[in-house]
Amino acid sequence: MRIRKYMVIGVLCIVVFPWFVYFFISMVDGHSWKTQSSVQQANLARTIKMVAQHERNWKNPEWQHGVAAELERQGIDIEILSSTNQVIFESEKHPHPRWMSTQQAMVMNDGKWVGTVLLSSPGNADPTAAIGAIAAAILAIVFVSFQIGRNVIKPLESMSRAALQIAEGDLDFKLASSSTVEIRQVRNAFQVMVNGLREGFAKQQKLEDERRFFIGAIAHDLRTPLFALRGCLDGIEQGIASSPDKMMHYVSVCKEKAIHLERLVSDLFAFTRLEYMEQTLQRESFNLSEVVNATVSSMAHRAQEKEILLDTKMPTGEFFISGDPHLLERAITNLLDNALKYTPNEGKITVELQTEPEKAVLKIWDTGPGFLPDDLTHMFEPMYRGDTSRNLSTGGAGLGLTIARRIFRSHGGDLFADNSPSGGAVLTGWIPQDSTSIE
Numbered sequence: 389m390r391i392r393k394y395m396v397i398g399v400l401c402i403v404v405f406p407w408f409v410y411f412f413i414s415m416v417d418g419h420s421w422k423t424q425s426s427v428q429q430a431n432l433a434r435t436i437k438m439v440a441q442h443e444r445n446w447k448n449p450e451w452q453h454g455v456a457a458e459l460e461r462q463g464i465d466i467e468i469l470s471s472t473n474q475v476i477f478e479s480e481k482h483p484h485p486r487w488m489s490t491q492q493a494m495v496m497n498d499g500k501w502v503g504t505v506l507l508s509s510p511g512n513a514d515p516t517a518a519i520g521a522i523a524a525a526i527l528a529i530v531f532v533s534f535q536i537g538r539n540v541i542k543p544l545e546s547m548s549r550a551a552l553q554i555a556e557g558d559l560d561f562k563l564a565s566s567s568t569v570e571i572r573q574v575r576n577a578f579q580v581m582v583n584g585l586r587e588g589f590a591k592q593q594k595l596e597d598e599r600r601f602f603i604g605a606i607a608h609d610l611r612t613p614l615f616a617l618r619g620c621l622d623g624i625e626q627g628i629a630s631s632p633d634k635m636m637h638y639v640s641v642c643k644e645k646a647i648h649l650e651r652l653v654s655d656l657f658a659f660t661r662l663e664y665m666e667q668t669l670q671r672e673s674f675n676l677s678e679v680v681n682a683t684v685s686s687m688a689h690r691a692q693e694k695e696i697l698l699d700t701k702m703p704t705g706e707f708f709i710s711g712d713p714h715l716l717e718r719a720i721t722n723l724l725d726n727a728l729k730y731t732p733n734e735g736k737i738t739v740e741l742q743t744e745p746e747k748a749v750l751k752i753w754d755t756g757p758g759f760l761p762d763d764l765t766h767m768f769e770p771m772y773r774g775d776t777s778r779n780l781s782t783g784g785a786g787l788g789l790t791i792a793r794r795i796f797r798s799h800g801g802d803l804f805a806d807n808s809p810s811g812g813a814v815l816t817g818w819i820p821q822d823s824t825s826i827e
Contacts, residue, residue, distance in 0.1 A: 398532040402525065409524035432491040432507045435464060439505050440495045446503065452477050459507075467506040476503060539566045547578050559586050610652055613645040620645075656787070674713045676748060677702045680741055683720040687728065694733045701740040709748060709819060711799045719795035719803075722788035723752045723815050730756040730813065746820065747801065753814040758807040767805045768793045792817070 445451035446468050456479045459466050468477040492506040546564040553561050563579060566572050620638045629635040684700055691698045727737045735755040742749040759767060768789050792815075793803040801819040808814045 398536065401528045401532055405528045406521040406525040409520045412520075429491060431462075432464070432509060435459070435462075435466075435507055436491060436493045436505050439466070439468070440493065443495055443497060443502055446476050456480070463509060465508045469504045469506070471501050471503055473504075539568045540571055542566075543568075543571050543575055547575065550578070550582070554582070554585065559589070610649065613648045613652075617642055617645040617649075670712050671710050672713070673708050673710050675706050676709045676716070677707045677741060679713050679717050680720060680739060680750065683717050683724065684739055687721070687724045690728050691737070694728070694731070694735075696728065696731055696734070697736045699736060699738045701738065703741060703743050707741065707743060707748070711819065715795045716799070719792040719817070720750070720752075722792040723817070726788055726815070727752055727754040727756070727813065730754065732756060747818045749816065749818045751814065751816050753808050753812055755812045758811060758813045759805060764805055764807075768803070789815075 439455065442451060442455075455466065455477075459479060466477070466479045467475065470476050490506070490508040492504060494501055495503050495505060543564045543566040546562075550561045550563060553559070559582060563575050566575060620642045623629060624635070624638050629638045681700065681702065684698055688698060724737070724739070731737055731754040737752065737754045740751045742751070789803075789805070796803045796817045796819070799819050801817060803815065803817040806814045806816070
């Protein structure tokens with residue numbers, strides 16, 4: 389019910405309900421009132437008849453005194469007028485109430501008008517209807533006040549208290565319900581806002597926990613190559629590398645650790661950009677086949693070092709999509725890098741780009757050991773690495789797959805990990821059709 393209709397009904401209850409009760413009681417008690425009035429009229433008629441019979445005694449003081457005393461006991465006023473409307477006798481008047489029963493009669497004697505007798509008796513007002521109407525008005529006011537308090541005042545007060553709690557950072561509260569449309573709409577909007585704040589706070593807390601974890605993990609991963617690099621430099625400084633072979637060995641270790649540090653820093657920098665990737669994504673139309681081929685070519689030298697065969701399967705013709713080619717190249721590089729780490733020597737990595745009616749699909753699978761069942765549920769979590777020893781010789785900071793998935797998702801797609809039935813890991817990424825076009 390809308391608040392305007394609610395208020396109109398409330399006013400009508402206060403105004404109409406008491407009148408309804410008043411008329412109902414009046415109808416119920418009407419019969420007894422009519423009976424009482426009939427009795428009074430009959431009594432007045434008998435009294436008039438008695439007075440008319442004593443027409444000769446109207447001017448007799450003793451008779452007047454006796455009649456006045458008798459009618460005083462009955463609460464009846466009497467007034468006797470002559471034929472010329474002169475007052476012959478008049479009793480002491482009672483205060484005239486609002487309700488009066490009156491009766492008069494012309495007295496005839498031998499066909500001649502000798503006077504008029506006028507009697508009046510105070511009526512008895514029944515206050516039941518008035519009391520009932522007052523009680524009904526009070527009841528209506530109490531009922532309307534209760535409904536307003538429950539459906540309007542109480543919900544507004546609960547929202548006011550909730551707003552103060554939100555200002556103090558407390559989101560643990562319950563809002564009162566209401567049957568009034570406008571109040572319910574405001575309450576629902578308020579609840580949506582609170583749920584959004586709760587989700588925002590939870591997400592912020594999760595990000596803070598994630599950041600703290602990243603700092604600790606990155607510090608751990610950076611410390612190891614830094615210590616090794618410092619040890620080698622100290623050895624060179626102290627003259628331990630006394631021969632050209634030893635010098636070459638120390639320089640090679642320093643170079644390897646520097647490359648490792650560069651990779652860690654690069655992964656960390658890329659990951660910090662992911663939170664704002666969707667806002668800063670630079671879209672352009674480009675041929676996805678060319679990006680995939682270029683990325684595979686850039687990784688060919690690493691595959692040759694391990695004698696791994698890189699096999700590519702591309703669609704015929706050019707395959708254009710709308711997106712950020714540099715970010716997608718980074719995602720594909722991370723996927724190939726992960727495959728090269730865990731594919732054994734003389735293994736095989738297959739890169740396949742498929743065109744489907746609703747999406748473009750990129751699959752990369754290898755002949756390595758694949759993922760453990762426990763790893764599949766955590767593979768895309770930041771800083772997660774399948775090798776629990778965190779041996780830095782096998783990779784970076786554990787952000788590669790996380791970065792790749794977020795790049796695919798920023799383009800409206802997704803990335804999944806699974807194991808091939810014939811063995812080895814399978815990484816499948818896709819981009820929706822509305823971002824693609826085939827020429």
